[in-house]
Amino acid sequence: MQQYAKQYEKVLQKIQSACQQSDRDPQSVQLLAVSKMHSTQSIEAFYQLGQRAFGENYLQEALEKIDVLQALQIEWHFIGHVQRNKTKHLAEKFDWVHGVDRLIIAERLSSQRPEQLPALNICLQVNIDDQNSKDGCQPDEVADLVKKISVLPNLRLRGLMVIPKPENYAAFAQTQQLFQKVKELHAQPQDWDTLSMGMSGDLEQAIAAGATIVRIGTALFGQRDYSSAD
Template sequence: MASLQILHRSVLEQIHQACLLAKRMPEEVRLLAVSKTHPSAALREMYDAGQRAFGENYLQEALAKIDELKDLNIEWHFIGHVQRNKTKLLAEKFTWVHGVDRLIIAERLSNQRESSQEPLNICLQVNIDAQDSKDGCQPKEVALLVREISQLPHLKLRGLMVIPAPNNVHAFMDAHELFEKVKTEHLHPEDWDTLSMGMSGDMLEAIQAGSTMVRVGTALFGARDYSK
């Protein structure tokens, strides 16, 4: 298997080429390394390759890695479903939370973020293509949520996160249209800069549609082993 450094360079090159094809600047798209189920040693190796932003789905697993890797300057993103009883640790330990889809969750994160910390970066998760199996607010709910969450202290509302069904490229375009439309509703439009969409199998299409952050796991770390 190729080293993680080689895989990292390969993914960055794919992002670069996708941006050129879309007539976009490569620096417009950030790479978020999705590291769930992979050991801390793999994250350390990826960090040595230059990766700084890592996304985790499972809180307890993430907390263990945060402790084991506390000597590294990692930007930790939580990209899993946000449960009400987990918000305190998310507010304390993470730099970004992507899965916010209700006002009560945002309020709890704001209340539980220490004023001494930098504001917690938030993305609204939107169920852009009405999948029964997916979390997220409905597109029609986004404008009101943006207005309400924009007023909360200790949070910085950065944009939207979507996970469309496989091969639903049109959903990427719908998400970009919603992202641009809702920017006018934001009390702090200068903060509204993140459209988190696209994974290992569809990041090229997502970048073509306007993604500013791709969440890549398998293409960086290899297949996940869920038996551990």
């Protein structure tokens, strides 16, 4: 617990320092703790330290954690690739879905979101630097997708999510420019307020470019053990 507290404080200080250097309010940047492949006990430890938003990449693992930790007031974010056959679970169990990159995915999330739950927050994942290995729509598809997804019920389209190549800091600025361009083109959606970008190694550069959610895993939880991954 003490080690987690040190790591948590260190990350929060890095966010605060980055915001000060960019003349931004630290409250404008949300820390999303990426807990994939880490235990429910470690999530509970960070929860006790005050962390509330946790991000998961693998659906089955996430569903098990959500069930175990259902007594806690956790804001669950899904940040992995969204497959068509898994949208029902995402619509029912999560507060945010960051990896939407096709209209059909948004339509399914909208139709499968339970009526008694608040609207599902979503981000469009953009392949901002044209990586063959990355999911995401193309930048020139964003405006049209925003127009079509914004009218769907049960969803709140909040902004963009990107995973640029390592050290491609220019991609953060490109994403911010794309975000502003779409905002100018569309008076709606009013909820267009989120840039999900930046991880443990580049959160400062992402915050300088306007990130509102930084997705931090390693700097909080330590290295992951992928030997048991599917």
